[in-house]
Amino acid sequence: MERVPTNVSDEFYIGWEAKAAPGIGKTVRCAVIAVLALALLVPVVLAVSQRMIGVSVFEWGTQKTFSGVLQTQPYPHLLVPRPGVNEKHTLQSVLFSPAMFSTYHLVAPWKFGLNRAAIAPLDGKSVTLKGTLIYRGSQTMIETKPEWIRPNEKTPNSASLPQSVALGKQTLTGEIVDSKCFLGVMNPGQLTPHRACAIRCISGGVPPVLLVRQKDGPAIYLLLVSADGKAVNKQVLDLVAEPVEITGEVERQGELLILRADPVTYRRVK
Amino acid sequence: MGVNYTSVQWNRQKKLYDAVLVGGVAAYLVAFSVLTKLLFPRVTDEIMLIRAFGTAAFVLLHIILCIGPLCRLNPRFLPLLYNRRHAGVTCFLIGLIHAALVVITYHAGSDTNPILSIFVSSPLNGSISGVPFQPFGFFALLILFLMAATSHDFWLANLSAPVWKSLHMLVYFAYALLVLHVTFGVLQGEGSPVYVGAVGFGLVTVLGLHIVAGFREAKADVSTETMNVLEGKTLTPRAADSPLNDGFVDACAVADIPENRARIVCLSGERVAIFKYEGKISAVSNVCQHQNGPLGEGKIVFGCITCPWHGYQYQPDTGASPPPFVEKVPTFNVRVKNGRVFVHPKPNPAGARAEPAQFEMVGTRSTASQT
Numbered sequence: 001m002e003r004v005p006t007n008v009s010d011e012f013y014i015g016w017e018a019k020a021a022p023g024i025g026k027t028v029r030c031a032v033i034a035v036l037a038l039a040l041l042v043p044v045v046l047a048v049s050q051r052m053i054g055v056s057v058f059e060w061g062t063q064k065t066f067s068g069v070l071q072t073q074p075y076p077h078l079l080v081p082r083p084g085v086n087e088k089h090t091l092q093s094v095l096f097s098p099a100m101f102s103t104y105h106l107v108a109p110w111k112f113g114l115n116r117a118a119i120a121p122l123d124g125k126s127v128t129l130k131g132t133l134i135y136r137g138s139q140t141m142i143e144t145k146p147e148w149i150r151p152n153e154k155t156p157n158s159a160s161l162p163q164s165v166a167l168g169k170q171t172l173t174g175e176i177v178d179s180k181c182f183l184g185v186m187n188p189g190q191l192t193p194h195r196a197c198a199i200r201c202i203s204g205g206v207p208p209v210l211l212v213r214q215k216d217g218p219a220i221y222l223l224l225v226s227a228d229g230k231a232v233n234k235q236v237l238d239l240v241a242e243p244v245e246i247t248g249e250v251e252r253q254g255e256l257l258i259l260r261a262d263p264v265t266y267r268r269v270k
Numbered sequence: 271m272g273v274n275y276t277s278v279q280w281n282r283q284k285k286l287y288d289a290v291l292v293g294g295v296a297a298y299l300v301a302f303s304v305l306t307k308l309l310f311p312r313v314t315d316e317i318m319l320i321r322a323f324g325t326a327a328f329v330l331l332h333i334i335l336c337i338g339p340l341c342r343l344n345p346r347f348l349p350l351l352y353n354r355r356h357a358g359v360t361c362f363l364i365g366l367i368h369a370a371l372v373v374i375t376y377h378a379g380s381d382t383n384p385i386l387s388i389f390v391s392s393p394l395n396g397s398i399s400g401v402p403f404q405p406f407g408f409f410a411l412l413i414l415f416l417m418a419a420t421s422h423d424f425w426l427a428n429l430s431a432p433v434w435k436s437l438h439m440l441v442y443f444a445y446a447l448l449v450l451h452v453t454f455g456v457l458q459g460e461g462s463p464v465y466v467g468a469v470g471f472g473l474v475t476v477l478g479l480h481i482v483a484g485f486r487e488a489k490a491d492v493s494t495e496t497m498n499v500l501e502g503k504t505l506t507p508r509a510a511d512s513p514l515n516d517g518f519v520d521a522c523a524v525a526d527i528p529e530n531r532a533r534i535v536c537l538s539g540e541r542v543a544i545f546k547y548e549g550k551i552s553a554v555s556n557v558c559q560h561q562n563g564p565l566g567e568g569k570i571v572f573g574c575i576t577c578p579w580h581g582y583q584y585q586p587d588t589g590a591s592p593p594p595f596v597e598k599v600p601t602f603n604v605r606v607k608n609g610r611v612f613v614h615p616k617p618n619p620a621g622a623r624a625e626p627a628q629f630e631m632v633g634t635r636s637t638a639s640q641t
Contacts, residue, residue, distance in 0.1 A: 012569040013345075014581040015283045015352035027346040032290055035333060039294040042329055042468070043302035043322070049464035050321075053310040110379025186375065187314045192399045192458035196391035200380035238395050268397060 052191065056136035056184035065130050066104065066142060069156045070149065072123045074225045074258055075207040076106040076114040078142065079161065101162060103255040105141040105207060106131075107180045111197070113205025113233075118146035124161075126154040134184040138255070139221055141183050162254030171247040172222065172259065173269055174212035176240045178202045179221070182211065195241035202233050202240060210246060210259055222250065222259040235263035243269040287353040291360055298326045316375045323368035324456075328448060330361045332472045335445060339483035345567065348578055355421045358441075362418040365411050372404070403455035410447035413440045423560070431562045449473060518605060518612035524551065524629050525609065532575075534566035537615035541566065542602055544611055545575060545586050550626035552586035553602035553613050559620075560597065590621040 011021040020028065068080035079101035106114045106129075131144030178201035181189030188194065190211070202208045212220040226232050227248070245268075248261025278284070302322040306313055334357050340347040377384035382391065392402035417438050419425075426434045452469055521535045527546040534541050534556055541556035543566030554575060556566045563579035570576070574583035574592060584591055589601040598621035603614040606627040618624055 011346075012571065012576070013348045013352070013578070014571065014576060015349070016281050016581045018282050020283070020349055024346050024349060027344075028349045031347060031350060036290070036294055036297065038329070038333075039298045040301050043298050043325070044305060045464060046321075046325055046468065047302050047305040047309065049462040050306065050310065050460065051462055052459055053313045055312055057312065058314065111381070112379075185314070186317055187312055188317065188459070190459075192403070192454070193456055194376070194459070195400075196387065196402075196404060197376035199391045199393075200377065200382060200387060204381045238393060242395070242397060242400060268395070270397075 052188035054136065054187060056182070056187050056189075057134065058184040058187075059133045061132075063130050063132055065128060067126070067128045067152060067154075068101070068104070069161065070106075070119060070122045070125055070127045072116050072119060074223055074229055075231065076116060076119060077256070078104040078106055078127070078129065079254065080104060100160060101254050102140065105139070105179060105183075107141060107143055107206050108145060109143055111180075111201040111204040111206065113207065114144070115146055115205075119149060122149060122151055124156070126152050126156050128152045134180065136183040137218055139179075139183050141180060143180070143185075162256075164258075165252045167250040167252055167257075169247065170250045170259075171245060172210060172212050172220075172250075173243065173245045174210045174220075174222075175243060176202075176208055176224065176236055177211050178206045178240070179209040179223075180206045182209065191241055198240045199237050203237060205231075205233060207231075208233060208236050208240070210244075220257065222257045224263075225258055225260055227260050227262050229258075229260060232263050236266070239263075239266055239268060245269050283349070284353050284356070287349075288356055291357055295326060295330065295360060295364065298329070299323070302326070316371055320368055320371045320375065321456075323364050323371065327361050327365040327368055328452065328472075330357065330364065331441075331445060331448065332476055334358060334361060335441070335476045336479050339479040342483040342487065343479075345578060351579060358414075359418045359421055362411070362414040365414055369407065369411050372407075376404075398454070399458045401454040403451050403453075403458075406447045406451035406454070410444040410451060413444040413447075417441060417444075426561065431557075431559060435562050445476070516614075517616070518603075518614050521553075521611045521613045523610050524606060527551075527611075530570040532566040532568070534564070535613070537602075537613060540615075540617070542613060542615075543568075543575070544604070544613065545570060547573075547586065549630070550586075550628055551604050551606055551611055552624065552626045553604045553611075554584060554586065554589045555600045555602075555617060555620075557599065558582055559599055565599070587626050588621055588623045589618075 011023050013020050013024050019025070066078060066080060068078045071077050071079060080103075081101055108114050127149050129142070129144050129149040131142035131148060134141040134143060175190060176198075177190050178198040180201055181194060181197060183189075186194065186197065189198070208224045210222045210224055212222065214220065224232050224236060224246075226235075244266050246259060246261050246266050248259045248265075251258050251260065299322050302325065303318055306318050306321070334354060337347065337350045337354055337357075341351050373384050373388070377387040377391065380387060388404045388408055389402070392400070392404065394400060394402065417440070420429065420434065420437060429437070449469065457465055457469065519537055521537070521542070521544055522533050524546065527533045527544060530545075530547050532543040532545045534543055536542070541564075542553050543556040543564075544551060544553045547570040554565060556564055558565050558577040558579065560577065560580055560582045563577045563582070565575055565577055565584070568576045568578045570586065571583070573585070575586050576583050582591065582597060583595070584597065584599055587601070589599040591597040600617035600620045601622055601624040602617055603624050604627045605612050606629045609629075611627070
């Protein structure tokens with residue numbers, strides 16, 4: 001087996017020499033220009049082609065103070081009265097009028113939900129808390145800690161608190177996301193690249209939400225609970241970040257939409 | 271060339287190489303980050319950086335993998351090979367930053383150990399989008415780490431060139447893992463055909479260049495073998511090949527070898543580089559002791575065989591690097607008869623002198639005289 005060297009010209013490159021031969025130098029200069037052009041072109045094309053980045057905000061580093069009524073069911077949240085809204089509660093107002101309370105989901109720092117045992121004594125009471133705001137569309141959330149939640153002296157009018165309104169049995173198709181990341185702590189915070197994080201967040205107690213996208217209209221967020229209204233964090237982990245179909249009882253509680261269904265009935269959609 | 275070990279033996283070419291490398295990487299990262307922030311102001315910084323560093327490492331790995339076959343197709347690209355290990359180490363560092371950001375962002379601060387979380391937080395669930403893609407990236411980074419950690423000549427000398435070379439061939443396994451990492455990761459989320467097309471284009475380019483380069487080498491080997499058969503020559507030692515019936519093998523004609531260059535022949539399974547210089551013929555192993563570079567594609571410079579990859583040099587008659595350098599390659603005994611070069615296939619110990627065969631030069635052609 002014989003082989004004639006492919007380069008029989010007299011030019012020869014030696015790296016430790018000060019300068020390359022002219023012909024080789026010219027080739028390499030062209031190659032370097034091509035590589036540098038690639039280094040600018042590729043990131044432009046890839047950056048422009050990104051699609052998954054939504055309009056969400058995490059006011060990281062900024063803490064604000066909120067006052068309202070603490071609720072621990074089905075997941076911890078704060079009801080903040082809206083000024084100027086009629087507090088008279090009727091079925092009509094629940095369904096069609098502006099909610100009397102703004103609802104803020106409450107979660108803990110990192111990948112944890114708020115410790116329910118720690119805040120249980122304050123359930124249904126007026127509190128003041130400090131935390132960092134997270135929001136996307138109509139959904140708002142506060143990252144806080146149990147020790148940052150203090151009772152205040154105001155006694156809430158329990159009659160004016162949102163009541164559950166059954167909206168009937170429905171079949172919905174969407175993606176189970178961890179509400180904290182999706183609403184803004186990470187952006188994008190959904191689908192496969194975010195799956196591991198979503199599983200860790202939901203496993204840690206962050207409320208699992210079914211994200212239902214509509215062709216016409218804003219996305220709908222439904223808090224997932226079991227048929228008897230309990231948290232289902234540990235039961236939904238295998239189906240996080242997957243297209244799923246869930247059939248269950250939907251109910252409205254103020255601004256919250258809640259989907260009651262046994263997680264074993266969740267069905268992955270191909 | 272090695273006398274003692276320093277972190278980097280800097281020279282002008284290496285400085286130029288690294289300047290282009292760092293400049294290119296910086297331009298990529300800045301372009302991706304700035305444009306992403308301008309187009310998507312709500313993107314969170316850590317996600318933007320994860321994407322910038324992840325894609326930069328993947329693109330750089332493609333460039334690194336293309337350098338080898340490009341040099342096989344055209345030796346004028348050899349300057350890109352000269353300091354490729356710095357590109358490899360840079361690729362690992364960029365990948366490491368990507369991985370660190372991923373672990374901090376996606377796995378830290380949870381109910382599970384962050385490293386363990388890489389393996390348990392995406393359980394198989396029977397769907398394509400459910401394939402855990404992060405372990406692919408973890409093992410690819412591990413390979414890149416091993417390569418970066420052993421990239422210095424200290425490891426090359428202590429592991430031996432064949433072992434070192436085998437270890438560094440794992441880069442292809444790392445590349446395959448990263449293609450899976452990207453395919454089952456970001457491509458499952460980013461539905462843009464641009465991303466699918468970019469990964470496909472990169473894969474086709476890397477595979478295509480390797481196939482073309484390999485095909486061209488195989489074709490060259492086949493054509494020379496055919497030539498040998500037509501000329502009635504054989505590749506195995508045969509007494510009839512040697513005028514003295516002493517085991518020497520007819521390797522090629524003196525005229526086949528360009529001045530100060532070599533012809534590579536395969537004897538007893540080993541490639542031998544036969545050099546012609548100053549009216550003499552010498553043969554040494556084709557394998558450079560440094561990184562197994564093809565000495566037969568080198569050139570006689572300042573009286574020494576010079577490797578085309580990194581400029582390591584050997585004296586043609588002894589196979590030893592000129593003092594104070596210490597590298598040595600095996601030599602082969604040669605003789606010239608009737609214009610043909612005969613080589614004994616049994617190598618001499620590395621660094622052992624083999625008397626060069628003399629021949630008379632007539633114009634640009636040569637006639638042989640027995641030595």
